[in-house]
Amino acid sequence: MLITISSLLNQTELAETRDALETVEWSDGAKTAGRTARNVKQNRQADLSGSRGQALHELLLRKISGHPVLQAAARPAKFSRLLISETADHGGYGDHTDNALMGRGAARIRTDLSFTLFLSEPARYEGGELVIDMPGYTQAVKPDAGDLVLYPSGTIHQVAPVTKGTRIACVGWLQSLIRDAACREILFDMENLRASLRASLPQGSRELLTLDKSIANLVRLWAET
Incomplete structure (x- = not known):
């Protein structure tokens, strides 16, 4: 399942992000790629370890993790640390697949879903499609x-x-509470149905209560905690 979430950042938040990125250092993006992927990765990545970079990281992660569509579609359990990449001068990132596991210790995750948050207007660059x-x-x-x-x-x-x-662009990965992609899609469809029915049925109706029960019981059945 491929989903585009429109306007996750508003114009004010985009401006704040771009201002913050003017103050950080950048380094070769190949340093964070796996053994195979680093051969096809030509970009730069922002150093978010400083105070301004960390504040930006917290803002972006809060916006991404808290979005209701992402919550419904992904059922996230854990997020990776975010990366911000800059690509220009015929750079890119050739065909690759993401590492199955990322991070160490308590921060280690199984990468079920990847996401790219676009920070540049499409008219400001040519190429660069995901x-x-x-x-x-x-x-x-x-x-x-x-x-x-x-x-x-x-x-x-x-x-x-x-x-x-x-x-x-800002990129990241997440581990879902629901490992199976088909199960996640069923739950996402049911969440969309519930949202539609809430607009036409009274709160506490038997139909909504039955749907609430079904979603909750499927999560109990499929979730890995």
Whole structure:
């Protein structure tokens, strides 16, 4: 399942993010790639270890993790640390698949889902599409700044070369409470149905209560804690 969440960041938050990125250091992005992926990764990554960078990290993680659509679609249990990448001058990130496990100790996660939060307006760079090989088709996406794309970590994907301008994006990974992707999709469909029914049925109706019970019981059945 591939989902685009529009306007996860508003214009004020985008401006604050860009201002903060003017104050951080940047380094070769290949340092954070796996053994195979580093051969096809040509970008720079922001150092978020300083006070301004850490504040930015907390803001972005709070916005991403708290979004209701991401919560419904992903059922997140743990998030990786976020990365912010800058790609320009024909750089990109060739075909690769994400590591199955990331982090160490208590921060270690199984990567069920990946996400890219676009921070640059698409008109400010050429190329730079996120290209994802889904079953039976390939999807290339280049949404507006502030939009987030959520997709399975196990796919082969790439960032197409940026032939003009600069592409800045925030990327991360999460481990879901619901390991099975088909189960997550069923729950997401049911959450969307519940949202629709709440607009037409009275609170406490038997239909809504039955749907609430069914969603809760499926989570009990499928969740890994």
